[in-house]
Amino acid sequence: MPNLNQPETVLDFPILVGDIGGTNARFAIVVDSYAEPREFPVVQTADYATIDEAIQAAILDQTHLLPRSAVLAVAGPVDGDEIDLTNCDWVVRPREMMAGLGFSEIVVLNDFEAQALAVVALGEAHMEKVGGGEAETVGSRVVLGPGTGLGVAGLVHARRTWIPIPGEGGHVDLGPRSARDGEVFPHLEKIEGRVSAEQILCGRGLVNLYRAVAAADGKEARFSDPAEITSAALESSDPTAVETLDLFLTYLGRVAGDLALVFMGRGGVYLTGGIAQKILPALHNGKFRTAFEDKAPHGELMETMPVFVITHPMAALAGLAAYARTPGRFGVETAGRRWKAR
Template sequence: MAQSSETLSMLKFPVLIGDIGGTNARFALLVDSYAEPREFPIVQTADFANIDEAIQASILDRTSIMPRSAVLAVAGPIDGDEVELTNCDWVVRPLQMQRTLGLEDIVLLNDFEAQALAVVALGEEHMVKIGAGEAEATAGRVVLGPGTGLGVAGLIHAGRTWIPVPGEGGHMDMGPRTPRDFEVFPHIERIEGRISGEQLLCGRGLVNVYRAIAKADGTEATFTTPAEITTAGLAGSDPTAVETLEMFVTCLGRIAGDLALVFMSRGGVYLTGGIAQKIVEALKHPRFRAAFEDKAPHSALMKAIPIYVITHPLAALTGLAAYARTPARFGVETRGRRWTAA
């Protein structure tokens, strides 16, 4: 069973840090609290049967540095000794990992909890600001990112520490609002009868919206991948792809605004992940901030909240490294999420 809450300073270096998403897994080794993380090539989760095999083949077989501890961020809720990833077939079994990989201590965090840690670990040189507003230094913050799914986390400052708040906010309901929405939304693929934010705002969501627009207009959906759609949308070479990207940006603004209200995020809203980085120019269009700010009776409040796109390619690993080095800086509860060998 996972151990109760303890001080993370008891973790022994070297520490393996990892960010495991639905499609990709990124790993690095932190030799000590002063060293920069040693990064390894990105792993495709589909290439390995489980995380243990991925770590062995991609990390341990490639270095003489053997980690004693691990801090891993996983894309899914952490509950018990078997953690299923939401958009991947891997099941993380910490007790088994201790036996097969020789790890003494394992801490599991939610993947967007790690992204939240990165928000305070990264400098402004790794961010692009979208629109106006100035961040209040210790005010609440929101992190969200469309990727394989739609990740969401909050970040709250209290007791002189930053406290990440993981959740599954990407599965909130998303409904039509404009006349055009009411034409398109009936054609969007549903999950058990409902449309969540993740059905629109992720890689497969882009394809979902693209196909729905084509069906609404009676045209052929020629593209099949998110990359094709975003490339054509940004280039303006395909009308359906252009409208798909516009609707994607608008819906992302709407849900980002909802989350900003939930967390009263005067410290800012932070967009992360590969899709956000790729469509920065589309996010700079006024429609994104307009959708974000359109929250009457609180439109004035929304105008004052800054929005940033995190451009660092390994933001989550940066957050995990900061956590492993200085755990006292972050109020992370490890109860039920830490496994220590006897």
């Protein structure tokens, strides 16, 4: 447990906060403990060879503010002085970044750790409920979001502090259960012989599932883009897309329910990211909620657990900004994830 009263948890303002995903990178600058973060246009990771180039060109060259510290959330495990991103070619090298961009210190978190922080930072105005009872005020929470990959994090309350729990839960096994699953799963693209949740529950996973449904029925797969598939499904213009989205909702409900059981998520399960926001109407059709609650012998327990879709377009940045302002509010362990200029 980190000592939340240690003075070194405080960061020097202004603070650059960044949410670095596989496809997009979002940045803002927090000027002080009271100001709203100043957001910058979304950066496409493919447009820059390195994260350092992106920060210099897209942020520092566009403002008179000179951040003294940085808090970055990255899509991948944080381990060592060279941090590889799971679904992007960028490598975060904090020591080189401090030398080249002038930061005095850098904290690097997992991207879904930032999403977990956002669950506390955001209010009800930025969430839409998808069934279940009332969330317990200090009950454990689960955050997951299908995007470029499938991010997962937990959030627990202890010693009057919210503690985010990062992990790689998107890579848990996901297997067939129904007769239809048995027809579809043999056609799914696998990684080293296994189907993880992320092989289905992300953008490329949606395409993987769509192709598998088409193959199971001996049909041609008309679409190769996730947005095309979801649009066709929501418009009911393509039967294969409609079933694909229904199965996607079912599998998302299964995984979300499993994670809710792991964390005993009486504080709620929170779906985040662009895909969840786009398919929000379909999340109310019952497929997701039925699968979420189908956890015998704990069906009655699952019925009480609420699910929310986070609708804020910059949720992770809101979480990072909340941490940057008042790090003592959160039990974030920074050992091995905080670098200071010598």
